[in-house]
Amino acid sequence: MTSTTAHTHTLDIINLNIALPRGQRLLRNVSLQLEPGEVRALVGESGAGKSMIGKAVLGILPHKIKMTEGEILLEGAHLNAMTPATRRRTVAKMSALIPQDPLTALNPVRKIGPQITDPLIRIHGWSHQRALARARELLDRVHIRAPDRVMHSYPHELSGGMRQRILIAAAFAPSPRLIVADEPTTALDVTVQKQILRLIRELQRETGTAVLFVTHDMGVVAKISQKVTVLFAGRVIEDAATHTVFENPAHPYTQALIAATPTPNVSARPFQPVPSALIAELHRDTVAADALFAQRGRR
Amino acid sequence: MADVTTNSPRLILTDTNFRLWLPLLWIGVIAAAALLAPLIAPHDPLAQDLMLERLPPFFMDGSEPGYWLGTDSLGRDVLSRIIYGARIALFVSLIAATTTGIFGSALGLIAGFYGGWADRVISRLVDIWMAFPPVLFAVLLVAVMGTGLGSVIAAIALIDWTRFARVIRAETMVQARMDYVDSARIGGARRAATLVSEILPNVMPSIIALLMLEMGIAVIVEAILSFVNLSISSDDPTWGSMIAEGRGAIHFAWWVLLFPLIALFMTVLSFSTLGEGLKQRFDPVLK
Ligand SMILES: Nc1ncnc2c1ncn2[C@@H]1O[C@H](COP(=O)(O)OP(=O)(O)OP(=O)(O)O)[C@@H](O)[C@H]1O
């Protein structure tokens, strides 16, 4: 787990705790690892803290939300030990984000081109020409016709699917070691979702980039990931290989989550939502755990 | 939406024409008058001639050729005084609005973007400032600083920076929460850099609209201060002092009051309409 181990994880989160100013915890002792080239799905209900993990890694936690405990290592480098400037550059060099909402993730008053090439020039020190060529190459790879025209457009002139493909191109352009994909298909309509998912998977395989894939769709998990982390109320309740989770889920919540996933070929089975009694019980557990944590803190 | 308006057969008064070109035309005329005043004014705006007092405008009986808009009680040419008045009006509004705009917008951007104590200090200052009645404040200020263009400009900036600060703070707060700011930071942009290169372009249309509105307001404030004799010396032709003088003669020489009033009204209206027009024009999302 520490830097003395022979190989380094692409991402190593150790015992991460994140809290609001008044001490309410949003993440509770979260640990997870990503090996180079691995796709790890991060699942859990809305509000579980999935996005918070991604934000903590990328250094974009909202103002008042603070890391209270834990370590984040990117390619073996301790992010917390760095000065803000070094951390910013390290994160920019090694990681990227494919965001949930392709509409708000692009600046509406700036043209597409500079929004892709800015980091390449700023962080990687590329020439303008080289950055442009790279942007063109990636836009081509994500099947955007007339990349040059697109780079001269404003975001509102493009469709949602196109914008998301542009954001995928932008994420892969600097050849990052890690990409956080935060529900990259949720804001898109179903036909486009499949294309986008396929594109991310293809590019991930070609480049060998590790991806932390946030989703609450177990169907997507089965398709894209090798590992799964299940999060509930800011706690990791299951962490295993994807096939293990589907064949033999350890935690009742995970079992319920898989049962709640509609499968197209088993149309006879009725849809079963996650039982509310189970969710209530888990929340009680969380409250108890927090009380324990608070006691420990006081001692 | 944009395509429909540009491809359909054009009416003279489409919305864009109305909001952009009409006010621009009027402001262009006023600006030309201001710049070329010595060349185009038919008479010396200060020259008094008691033989020619209260001449009516050209379309009325008893008008004198060359005195297009008539003369005032001292026989001074109204048109020439309006032309020279445009100089003062535009000069004051330009300087006052840019000063106010830069100062107020900068504070609004800082408060909205950094939040925390910077926001608390600036917002509190705005609240306290706005508790003063503005006209009283202006009059007080000019009384203390003495009359003159400098005091007028300072008065406008000191009163109205809060308008920019409030509006721009609110807009900056909205923009600062947008995902594209996070995207830029993940791409390695410094915090202050995202304020300048990501957020500022988004609030720019509002700044421009406010700037135009402010220019209109500055014209009015200058006129009000002239009206109460607190602007520059009363001999100088300003629209406000002309209106003040014309008021006394309204029953027998209405033109002395009406023409500068029209000039003032049209200019103020043009600035505020132009503000809206420019905002739409330069906002790629609204366009
Ligand atoms: N700016 C904020 N201030 C206070 N609390 C916040 C803030 N942002 C998020 N939270 C809280 O943090 C918790 C985790 O939020 P997070 O966005 O990580 O959830 P999520 O798992 O990504 O959910 P979703 O699937 O809806 O995106 C939630 O309970 C949320 O209420």
Ligand SMILES: [Mg+2]
């Ligand atoms: Mg989320």
